[in-house]
Amino acid sequence: MTRRRPIIAVCGLACETSAFTPARTSAAAFHPRRGRDAIALYRFLDAGTPLAIAADWYGALIGRALPGGMVTRAAYEELADEMVCLLEAIVAEHSLDGLWFDIHGAMVVEGLDDAELDLLQRIRAVIGPNVLVSASMDLHGNVSRELAHMLDLVTCFRMAPHEDELATKQRACENLVKCIRAPRDVPQRPFKAWIPVPVLLPGEQTSTRDEPARSIYGSIADVEALPGILDVGVWVGYAWADAPRNRAAVLVTGWNRASVAAGAERLARQFWAARADFHFVAPTGSLDECLDAAFAASSSERPYFVSDSGDNPTAGGSGDVTWGLTRLLERREIIERRAGVIIYASIPGPEAVRKAVAAGVGSTVTVTAGAAVDDLHAGPITLTGAVFSVKHGDQHARTEVVLRVLESVYVILTELRKPYHYERDFTDLGLQPRQADVVLVKIGYLEPELYDMAAAWMLALTPGGVDQDLKRLGHTRIRRPMFPFDTDFGDKPPDLSARLIPLSTEPLSGPDE
Template identity: 50%
Template sequence: MITSPRIAVGGVHIESSTFSPHRAADADFTVTRDADLLARYDALPTGLSPHARWVPLVHARALPGGAVTAEFWKKISTELLDRLAAAHAAEPLDGVYLDIHGAMSVEGVTDAEGELAEAVRAIVGPDVLVSASMDPHGNVSRKLAENLDLATSHRMSPHEDWLLTMQRAQDNLVACLREGVRPRKAWVTVPVLLGGEKACTRDEPAKGLYGALPAIEALDGVIDAAIWIGYAWADEPRCKAAVLVTGTDAGLIAAKARELARGWWEARGDFGFSTRTADADGAIAEAMESSERPFFISDSGDNPTAGGSGDVPYTLTRLLAHPGLAAGDKSAIWASVVAPEAVAVCVAAGLGGRVDVEVGGALGYAGGASVPLSGTVTSILRDDATGGDLAVVTSGGVHAILTSRRKPYHYVSDFTELGLDIAAVDAVVVKIGYLVPDLFDAAADWILALTPGGVDQDIVRLGHGGVVRPIYPLDAGMGEPDLTPVVW
């Protein structure tokens, strides 16, 4: 029992598609240290526990994208581990809190978070408790599970409970240290490769499976119960669903881990999208025929918040090819494409200027060359915190948003600040999967377009070669898997 445990805090947080040409490096990450790192947790419901002494290491966070460069990974992981070693040498640590995602891919590394946790364990030894908060789209390999004592993930997709998840991971760690509890853990993987858009917790079966976790957690002898969907857009052996239940009753946590894994496996064919789906042309046609406004189309294959590069122009070409949109009889907003050179041309032309630019492929997407876009500059926004300089080019009835850097469009305000009214057009096309809360609440109707890109929703056609086979749905007729938990 430790009255005021000394706990180190740090991590690297990014979701990485190995099918995306983007590479995440220094410019993509926000790095915090010292007091700035501890301030990261001021937004938690109750903040950092006053019953612990928190030791900040370093934390790096980036928008989802492609794999992390080997150079940046070596630099940031070395700094984190060096700071950890120095902190532990100065005064022995009682705990470590790892603030990670779980689906970080690194050039030349197949289990980045597992290797990080293993290195942390090597520094602090077997007696220091290590806790992690993670995204449910992360992957929990055996190496990661072995080297953590506690781990939890979000229970909502979209991740409206992300602050609660961090709070839970920290509170569980502090409680175990103060009460002298050494957690047991039961871990099992489920050979299912599932895109997150098929596991929205607004819908069954994910709603029921995740909804069961609080009741399990409340059982005497259980500390936490977590399910990871896994990350389908990386091609690594660890990519699959996983369950981890922690507690003090080894038999109980093993039984509950098996129960949750069995539930996920048996529901594998029941997971579906939250709304209707179509190819790009079908989705556009439905929006044009609908009287509902705002009408959203999810341009899902290049979603930058799932790991898409953000430079795929495919759906723009389909919008421009639609006769009503080309003539200006219909209207649509398209968000967006990374095209820094085209944005510079727009800024130089100024509002009302006519431009002929090429967009797409700035980061090297695999679909082909850039495409021409001719129109009028109808909006310019300089120095956006995420996207840099932004411009809107209107061609016929299509208002195409161009960005200097990768930028998601998750809020109605993202459009209004560019002078765009989402209710005044026939379609709002956003590079996203399931609609996040602000857009979901605004939408009168929506459809998910199955479009190409680094986070293509058609998992089978991506061409995985590194995942462990058999796995559903790549091997749809596979036999029953062994769902026996490993208990430590």
């Protein structure tokens, strides 16, 4: 008798969310995709691929928003309700074997402490307890004990920057198919060992390019080699969401209970032992200190990149904090026009963009932009300059304008906020970052193309919703003690023993850890 192909549903909402910015994230920001359009997001599910041959995949709703401020409750309810309705239609038509839950893990919704858990509870109410659920997550997500319980399988990225994003999602699907198609004498649901690690650090101190994160994530392969291990996840956690689940965590799954527990404990101990060794991925300083270094750099150190890190839109910043640009334009080197070619990316200003577009390339305009959302650190900025270029149709920015200010400072204005991670983000606007003297970009660690391009680099510790100085932000709801908020754990070191999480079909009991 031929065994039928497994039927698997796909859904998820992803948004890395700062609780320290006044920005809010709407439903439209998720650019929701449904049905076949959702499945088309993943090339490893294209017709003819091994996973497409192994199972039938049905999309419900996938939504991905740029990192930003808290998701409004109305937006979440709208998307969650639609997702549930679409899942109900799939379940009514098919006998579901599995569900792939594609999430980030650091989504904060107004009024919810654990949004991914809440969403999964709603999904479980539709698909029932017997359907296997596999999640893929960002390593900057947060894994609560309750979320670990309700999931059967979970994995996360192992690289920061996230060059393995698609590989991780594919692995989550492969693990799901493997468990669904397991021989009768092998349990479909593996053991799960979860360990919270009381460390909360920004991604700019935990990049896997550098030690000690490189070695910690490098040890995953050794744990995976233990007998009976299916998957290994190490989460750094997300530092800018102020909730009890925010912290590092380790979760190992597999069919050998002893290996699962031992592997999780090994990685948790390694993470904890290295807590004081984490450091920023680049030299740091105030913005003025970074600009001092950049302006004094030799020709061999150019382009000199400076990260305006406190308002990084890909970590959850609003993107419209004007503090960095204001300070830049106040510099004597800029005023005296002896700083060389400077590129600044970027400041949102819909009205400024409209006015510049109407004036046309080559025209001189005076426009005001920024601080429409986050004016906690500086007010709107007024710029006078020549319209250098205009580009329409960007997925995030919609329309982009480059304004040439003080002859050699090129400021990118956007209709909506946008991250600038790729060389084409600049060259499509007629800018040549490789020939620039200094490039200031709202980012934390440089993404691979910019990292390779930069002859020198500093990370400016600037204010904003994702301020790298975590203590300056004022967390009130994280569990304490927590490193580096607390450094003296006294005679009570953290409990890094493995918590064996019950199967998702069994009740979760005991104290919440």
